[in-house]
Amino acid sequence: MNIESAAINIIKRGVELDTKKRYTEALVCYQEGLQILVDKIKSENDESVRSYLRKKVEEYMNRAEAIKKLILQQKEAGQFHEQVHIENNSTGHSYKTLFGRFLDDEVHYVVVEDPYIRSFHQCQNFLRLCELLVRSCSNLRHIELLTSKDSKSETDQRQWFSNLANDLLRYRVKLIVKYSETLHDRQITLSSGWIIKIGRGLDFFKAPENKFCLGMYDMDLRQCHETTVDIVHSKNVKQSYG
Structure with a gap:
């Protein structure tokens, strides 16, 4: 299994947990997967692959940030x-x-x-x-x-x-x-x-x-x-x- 597919598997698990509203677990998966992809971008020479990976990182980083805000809102409202x-x-x-x-x-x-x-x-x-x-x-x-x-x-x-x-x-x-x-x-x-x-x-x-x-x-x-x-x-x- 290459580095990229390992990251995708972790992120897929994050999406699955996200769908089940298990947000704190999903966040851990997104963060782990994103770290692997960011490291992969640093070592990747092919610009088209780098561009694709950057797009994926941005997509899941936005979702991770949205989950962080959602968790914070629910905590503040006493509804988590x-x-x-x-x-x-x-x-x-x-x-x-x-x-x-x-x-x-x-x-x-x-x-x-x-x-x-x-x-x-x-x-x-x-x-x-x-x-x-x-x-x-x-x-x-x-x-x-x-x-x-x-x-x-x-x-x-x-x-x-x-x-x-x-x-x-x-x-x-x-x-x-x-x-x-x-x-x-x-x-x-x-x-x-x-x-x-x-x-x-x-x-x-x-x-x-x-x-x-x-x-x-x-x-x-x-x-x-x-x-x-x-x-x-x-x-x-x-x-x-x-």
């Missing part, structure tokens, strides 16, 4: 809503793929509400999320988890959180764990205003078939349970949690 439907047994839905595009230096703290961060694999899912947050959010200062206790694993649960809290301090991130017996909401709230609501919470991955299969560690290769992810934006997040 993007939905991703995860089908049963589908793959390609790691936390990074689902919402990594919202994790940046504007995120100073994160609040995770999920009643089922109790058993070993559920706590490992939370650990995976913490790893992603630490790697992606350079100004992250604290993570708050609101979950419930499990009488069977309560001692282990506290120990796992204690180990994680100690480790996060090495990255200057404080972990605050709170417990609620009436919690039903499942959502991740970023201080930048983005709210990610996952129907099944963090625990939507199926167990791997064995310990030596693809998807054991790379969660984009892990099969999923069916669930819906809703992404909204609220300008009042800082007042709520700050």
